[in-house]
Amino acid sequence: MSSLTFLERQTLEKYLRMSGGYVLEYSDRTFQEFVCESVGVDIHDGKYAIDGGSKARKLRAFWKAESDIMVGTLLLALINGEVNTARDPDDATQALASQCRQIATRLLAGGPNLNKIKEQAKILNANHLSEQIRRLEESVDKDPSLAIGTAKELIETCCKTILAERGKPLPGTPTVSTLTKETLKELKLVPEGIDNAARGADVIKRLLSNLGTIGNNLAELRGLYGTGHGMHGSATGLSARHAKLAVGAAATLAVFLFETHQDTKP
Incomplete structure (x- = not known):
């Protein structure tokens, strides 16, 4: 597709x-x-x-x-x-x-394919998530700053949706780093959850550790180049290829979390 x-x-x-x-x-x-x-x-x-x-x-x-x-x-x-x-x-x-x-x-050029995350939005009947996906598709080439900001918001929406469905919503306005950490913990995806005796345990732990940093890295990138913060009038933004990297990383993490959520529902 x-x-x-x-x-x-x-x-x-x-x-x-x-x-x-x-x-x-x-x-x-x-x-x-x-x-x-x-x-x-x-x-x-x-x-x-x-x-x-x-x-x-x-x-x-x-x-x-x-x-x-x-x-x-x-x-x-x-x-x-x-x-x-x-x-x-x-x-x-x-x-x-x-x-x-x-x-x-x-x-x-192999731009980010959001079909998998679209499927998850349909499964969850998540209208806000669908709107974010639409915004990402339309902005990744035309408005990289908007795409980068929305990529970070996609991770937040993903984590909030999963935690809410599992009866573990976080109070207040938690950061994307906190949301990601708690979601990984709820899904038992934290590195400590991997048995050291398991084959490839060290590789799996490294991958999961890297997963946990995607949300925080996107938040930092958004702060530097994305929407949501006023910038100097002569500031220059990133290009579409950078936006594709941000969107691709966010979509990959979101799909992995949603699929794990679906497969391990209590």
């Missing part, structure tokens, strides 16, 4: 002229040939026709079913093909093509 966001899909559909069920000027045959040549799959395969038989519906199904790498590869091929054959595109069309190329490049 690709990590295309709702806004990215809207942008792509506009450029690829998919509103009438079409994809650019391709016929069924030429579209099949183009997709096969680009990514080696048959776009007319039944798994892409689950929502309908039009080319646009099959392409949407392809976006849902395939990985970021495959989707990004096909998108870039479609965009480049259209740019090379278009006659005198206006400024708006060229700008839209540039936006679409950036989307394809993000997919190919």
Whole structure:
């Protein structure tokens, strides 16, 4: 499943002229040939026709079913093909093509995949968590500072949700470091919980110790570069690649904690 966001899909559909069920000027045959040549799959395969038989519906199904790498590869091929054959595109069309190329490049660059944490939000029926995920998806490239701040908040929401579900909510406004520590303890993920006789115990302990520092490190990063604090007027922020690192780390920790919570519920 690709990590295309709702806004990215809207942008792509506009450029690829998919509103009438079409994809650019391709016929069924030429579209099949183009997709096969680009990514080696048959776009007319039944798994892409689950929502309908039009080319646009099959392409949407392809976006849902395939990985970021495959989707990004096909998108870039479609965009480049259209740019090379278009006659005198206006400024708006060229700008839209540039936006679409950036989307394809993000997919190919391996941006943070938030699908796993989305699944957890659905399982927990957590609307606030879903809103944070949406904000992360939309800001990681466009507003790195917001993404970094939201990554830290994601860890806080994760820990508060787990502790509340287990009847162990913390009073007041605990720090993200305290929340992470208490959540790891409640889930019995603290390093002391690993039997020294267990195979690979030292490695597991180191991994768990590192897990416990993610929340605190994100809080420090947020204080330096994220949203939530006024900065000097000439201050410069971090780039999208730094935001991807922060978001990826937060999502990995959150998924691990949620999955452990689900597997070990009392």
